[in-house]
Amino acid sequence: MVDTKAVRAVEGIVQEALPSAMFRVKLPDNTLALGHLSGKMKMYHIKITLGDRVLIEFTPYDKERGRITRRL
Numbered sequence: 001m002v003d004t005k006a007v008r009a010v011e012g013i014v015q016e017a018l019p020s021a022m023f024r025v026k027l028p029d030n031t032l033a034l035g036h037l038s039g040k041m042k043m044y045h046i047k048i049t050l051g052d053r054v055l056i057e058f059t060p061y062d063k064e065r066g067r068i069t070r071r072l
Contacts, residue, residue, distance in 0.1 A: 008058045011055055012026055012035075014026075055072060
Protein backbone atom coordinates (compact mmCIF):
# COMPACT_ATOMS: atom_id res chain seq x y z
CA MET A 1 0.00 0.00 0.00
CA VAL A 2 1.27 3.46 -0.90
CA ASP A 3 1.67 6.11 1.77
CA THR A 4 -0.95 8.81 1.11
CA LYS A 5 1.59 11.54 1.87
CA ALA A 6 3.77 10.31 -1.00
CA VAL A 7 0.98 10.70 -3.57
CA ARG A 8 1.48 13.73 -5.81
CA ALA A 9 -1.63 15.44 -7.22
CA VAL A 10 -1.29 17.56 -10.37
CA GLU A 11 -3.84 19.49 -12.41
CA GLY A 12 -3.91 18.75 -16.14
CA ILE A 13 -6.01 18.99 -19.30
CA VAL A 14 -7.43 15.96 -21.12
CA GLN A 15 -5.92 15.72 -24.62
CA GLU A 16 -7.14 12.31 -25.83
CA ALA A 17 -9.74 9.73 -24.82
CA LEU A 18 -8.61 6.11 -25.06
CA PRO A 19 -10.51 2.83 -24.63
CA SER A 20 -11.28 1.38 -21.17
CA ALA A 21 -11.78 4.73 -19.42
CA MET A 22 -8.16 5.80 -20.05
CA PHE A 23 -7.14 9.33 -20.97
CA ARG A 24 -4.02 11.12 -22.14
CA VAL A 25 -3.56 14.18 -19.90
CA LYS A 26 -1.29 17.17 -20.60
CA LEU A 27 0.45 18.36 -17.44
CA PRO A 28 1.62 21.93 -16.66
CA ASP A 29 5.23 21.04 -17.58
CA ASN A 30 4.02 20.09 -21.13
CA THR A 31 4.47 16.35 -20.63
CA LEU A 32 1.78 13.78 -21.37
CA ALA A 33 0.60 11.27 -18.78
CA LEU A 34 -1.73 8.30 -19.04
CA GLY A 35 -4.59 8.42 -16.55
CA HIS A 36 -7.41 6.05 -15.64
CA LEU A 37 -10.63 6.94 -13.84
CA SER A 38 -10.85 6.34 -10.11
CA GLY A 39 -13.46 3.95 -8.77
CA LYS A 40 -15.73 6.70 -7.40
CA MET A 41 -15.80 8.45 -10.78
CA LYS A 42 -16.83 5.18 -12.44
CA MET A 43 -19.39 4.43 -9.74
CA TYR A 44 -21.10 7.83 -10.04
CA HIS A 45 -20.82 7.91 -13.88
CA ILE A 46 -18.84 11.16 -13.99
CA LYS A 47 -18.07 11.85 -17.64
CA ILE A 48 -14.75 13.22 -18.87
CA THR A 49 -14.46 14.87 -22.29
CA LEU A 50 -11.64 16.41 -24.27
CA GLY A 51 -10.45 19.74 -22.87
CA ASP A 52 -11.65 19.06 -19.30
CA ARG A 53 -9.40 20.13 -16.45
CA VAL A 54 -8.77 17.17 -14.15
CA LEU A 55 -6.83 16.36 -11.01
CA ILE A 56 -4.53 13.38 -11.49
CA GLU A 57 -2.65 11.59 -8.71
CA PHE A 58 0.75 9.95 -9.19
CA THR A 59 2.54 7.48 -6.94
CA PRO A 60 6.25 7.91 -6.31
CA TYR A 61 6.89 4.78 -8.42
CA ASP A 62 5.58 5.93 -11.80
CA LYS A 63 5.40 9.53 -12.99
CA GLU A 64 3.81 8.71 -16.36
CA ARG A 65 0.68 6.85 -15.22
CA GLY A 66 -1.84 8.08 -12.70
CA ARG A 67 -5.40 8.02 -11.39
CA ILE A 68 -7.88 10.75 -12.33
CA THR A 69 -9.65 11.62 -9.11
CA ARG A 70 -11.53 14.81 -9.93
CA ARG A 71 -12.96 16.87 -12.76
CA LEU A 72 -12.39 20.59 -12.18
